[in-house]
Amino acid sequence: MMNRVVLVGRLTKDPDLRYTPNGVPVASFTLAVNRNFTNQQGDREADFIQCQIWRKPAENVANFLKKGSLAGVDGRIRTRHYEGQDGKRVYVTEIVAESVQFLEPKRDGNGPRSEETNYNSGTRNENPFPDNDYPGISDDDLPF
Template sequence: MLNRVVLVGRLTRDPDLRYTPNGVAVANFTLAVNRPFSNQQGDREADFINCVVWRRPAENLANFMGKGSLVGVDGRIQTRNFEGQDGKRVYVTEIVADSVQFLESKGGSNQNQGGGGQGSAGQRPNPNQPPQPNYNDYNGPNDENPFKDNGEPIDISDDDLPF
């Protein structure tokens, strides 16, 4: 038997982090997952899937992700039921996440995509600290590309290839 679910979508709201009476963290969240096709009007529709994650991953999700964040969920489908306040039986189908992967930084969908900021998301530079060097801009004393093709054939045997 197999019960496995893999989803990639955006959080529709901030995760709802709670703790059981025994102190175990649990986070409920809803994931908006686009359908792979368009409707007759040419619009993309989405499914809104209820998910739950437990323990440390629940705390990490609540601390580092918010509404609109892109996440990947790996888990299983679970159905449960309970008696509602009106006395009727209520059935719930949800995804119990074994892991939640953060596919962008917190607020990444709302932030400027220009990349002009410094540091990680939500972090401002400290005026009391000297600026950190950006090693990506360092060209060194020799600006020549070490992988530049000089026009000569490469001498390599089939035994040297890893495949």
């Protein structure tokens, strides 16, 4: 059997980092993933997918991603349920990420950095756009 998900999208808000009672970090975030087609009005719609990542990668996500960041998520689908305050059963479907790739260089106030860090592996890569402005995003590009 197989349960595998690969997504690329933008964070809808800053990640929420929490710690279990045993001190294990867990970060939750929502990824907006554009659909491959437009609706009848010609607008591109997006799916908003709840994601969760654990341990050191959770801290990296919380420290280096923010609202609007482009990220790739590799993980699995998890479904669970619990009893809500009204006594009804609530079902939740979410992605448990095994890795999150940061797909844009971190920006400072003066534009792109000259180097990008891959925080999942600890290696450094040269910026592929050293002499040009990195093609960033504007508020009009975001689906939220």
